[in-house]
Amino acid sequence: xxxxxxxxxxxxxxxxxxxxxxxxxxxxxxxxxxxxxxxxxxxxxxxxxxxxxxxxxxxxxxxxxxxxxxxxxxxxxxxxxxxxxxxxxxxxxxxxxxxxxxxxxxxxxxxxxxxxxxxxxxxxxxxxxxxxxxxxxxxxxxxxxxxxxxxxxxxxxxxxxxxxxxxxxxxxxxxxxxxxxxxxxxxxxxxxxxxxxxxxxxxxxxxxxxxxxxxxxxxxxxx
Numbered sequence: 180x181x182x183x184x185x186x187x188x189x190x191x192x193x194x195x196x197x198x199x200x201x202x203x204x205x206x207x208x209x210x211x212x213x214x215x216x217x218x219x220x221x222x223x224x225x226x227x228x229x230x231x232x233x234x235x236x237x238x239x240x241x242x243x244x245x246x247x248x249x250x251x252x253x254x255x256x257x258x259x260x261x262x263x264x265x266x267x268x269x270x271x272x273x274x275x276x277x278x279x280x281x282x283x284x285x286x287x288x289x290x291x292x293x294x295x296x297x298x299x300x301x302x303x304x305x306x307x308x309x310x311x312x313x314x315x316x317x318x319x320x321x322x323x324x325x326x327x328x329x330x331x332x333x334x335x336x337x338x339x340x341x342x343x344x345x346x347x348x349x350x351x352x353x354x355x356x357x358x359x360x361x362x363x364x365x366x367x368x369x370x371x372x373x374x375x376x377x378x379x380x381x382x383x384x385x386x387x388x389x390x391x392x393x394x395x396x397x398x399x400x401x402x
Contacts, residue, residue, distance in 0.1 A: 205318045205326060207249045207279055210286035213326045214253065217355050217362045219243060223396040232268060235260045238364070238396060243279075253277040270298040275313065288316040288328060314351075325356030336370055338388045347388055348373055361398040368392040 205213075218240040226235045241254035255275040261268040274294040280287055290313040298304040315331040333348035347370050355364040369392075372385030 205286050205320050206284060207251070207281050207286045209320075210279065210318050210326060211243060211249075211251060213355075214240075214243060217325055217357065218364075221362060222399045223362060223364055224399050225394055225396045231263055233262045235262075236394065236396065237399075248281075250278075250280040253279065267298070267300050269300065270296075272296045282317075286318040287331075288318065290314050290316065316351075316353075321354055321356060323354075323356035323358075325354065325362075327355075328353040333371070333382070333384075338370060338372070346373060347371060348382065348384070358397075361400060363398070364396050366394040366396070 219242050220240065222237055222239045224235060224237045226233065228234070235258075237256070237258040237260075239256035239258065241256075244252040244254070246252060253276070255277060257273040257275060258270070260270045272295070273292055275290060275292055278289040278291070280289070292309075292311045292313055294306060294308045296304050296306045314334070316328045317331050319327050319329075321327045330351045333350060336347045336349045337344050338347040339345070350369050350371065352367045352369075353364060354367075355362060357363075370388040372388055374383035374385045376382050
């Protein structure tokens with residue numbers, strides 16, 4: 180299972196002791212202000228070519244939807260389009276809802292998927308409407324005038340060592356900030372070996388495994 184698939188199919192968290200909540204110094208009002216200025220109504224994208232197939236990844240951010248007591252929802256479309264020689268190979272569109280509320284005077288994100296549409300070349304689009312929990316995330320300010328979002332706890336994954344599958348854990352960081360009059364976001368996934376497990380504390384972290392998985396997306400600007 181790929182890291183992105185694991186992220187989309189997230190169900191289980193491996194909580195660890197000593198999570199630094201002091202780093203999450205971004206209130207819901209502050210996060211709303213940064214979201215509105217950096218992402219609301221914008222599309223961020225990145226593109227790569229893999230064995231002759233052009234893969235374009237897009238994040239389409241909607242306007243925030245006001246709820247009670249400063250809470251709000253963010254609708255997001257995650258679109259991955261694959262083409263070969265300009266012809267469609269496959270297009271996947273995942274509708275995501277980020278629910279933003281207050282936790283300990285910090286903005287806390289509860290993320291869930293709502294609908295997945297898959298369109299393959301020569302076939303009718305297939306749509307699945309299921310609400311699925313994707314993760315819980317904490318927000319904080321960064322030193323680039325934007326914000327960081329990172330998972331609350333560790334996400335289970337698997338690494339191969341000496342031909343044997345072993346359980347590991349992943350950390351996700353999503354960092355957004357302004358750069359050259361555009362918004363830039365960097366998604367980083369890092370795997371760790373797991374150490375000992377202590378009841379009511381969780382696993383201790385070992386050393387990182389392999390290399391970071393990094394996606395850099397920039398705001399699309401109309402020409």
